[in-house]
Amino acid sequence: MICHICSKECSGFIDEKTSIEYGYCETCEYIFKSHEHHQDFSTQKERYNLHENDENDEGYQAYFQRFLDFTLPLVGKPNTALDFGCGRSSLLASLLDKEGIDCDYYDPIYHPDILSDSKKYQLIVSTEVFEHLHQPREVFESLLERLVEGGYLALQTQFHPNDIEAFKKWYYHQDPTHIVFFTAQTFRVLCEIYGCEFVGDNGKNIVVIRKYV
Numbered sequence: 359m360i361c362h363i364c365s366k367e368c369s370g371f372i373d374e375k376t377s378i379e380y381g382y383c384e385t386c387e388y389i390f391k392s393h394e395h396h397q398d399f400s401t402q403k404e405r406y407n408l409h410e411n412d413e414n415d416e417g418y419q420a421y422f423q424r425f426l427d428f429t430l431p432l433v434g435k436p437n438t439a440l441d442f443g444c445g446r447s448s449l450l451a452s453l454l455d456k457e458g459i460d461c462d463y464y465d466p467i468y469h470p471d472i473l474s475d476s477k478k479y480q481l482i483v484s485t486e487v488f489e490h491l492h493q494p495r496e497v498f499e500s501l502l503e504r505l506v507e508g509g510y511l512a513l514q515t516q517f518h519p520n521d522i523e524a525f526k527k528w529y530y531h532q533d534p535t536h537i538v539f540f541t542a543q544t545f546r547v548l549c550e551i552y553g554c555e556f557v558g559d560n561g562k563n564i565v566v567i568r569k570y571v
């Protein structure tokens with residue numbers, strides 16, 4: 359098996375509980391479910407419709423606020439932003455608007471208006487999206503293309519424990535729509551591949567990356 363992120367040879371393991379096979383790259387710490395466990399679009403949509411994302415829910419607001427509290431001090435003073443894969447809600451975009459950042463939002467299922475290819479952003483945020491992607495490297499590259507030079511990309515996805523036995527007990531891969539898994543190291547390797555600066559991570563689920571000027 360070849361790693362889809364860094365193209366190195368990677369090993370595999372099977373989770374005995376579910377019989378799902380995973381690929382595991384020790385170089386970039388990328389883990390992925392074997393292809394037959396990737397779901398088609400309509401199955402994913404049914405699952406997403408079950409997500410309870412109530413914008414008035416204080417817990418949901420606090421959840422995004424934690425993301426912003428880590429991210430905003432690292433990204434300079436952007437005027438424009440895009441929330442990529444916002445889901446049903448535009449709550450994160452409105453929180454960014456309140457910070458004085460004019461934020462567009464896009465979601466392939468709920469807000470699928472085509473983004474203008476010519477519009478570039480100073481900040482792109484994407485929370486709980488990357489674990490769903492069939493082609494995370496390609497999406498990472500396409501987001502960089504939507505950034506101005508020197509712009510920032512802030513991603514949230516739960517980092518896996520980077521230990522196969524601990525991984526099997528981990529809750530995050532049990533969601534059938536979660537198919538690919540990262541650590542901060544995976545994003546460091548992507549930064550090397552695409553010539554970006556790895557600005558920082560919170561050791562848990564957030565990375566901030568800068569597209570070099």
Ligand SMILES: [Zn+2]
Pocket residue numbers: 361362363364365366383384385386387388
């Ligand atoms: Zn790799």
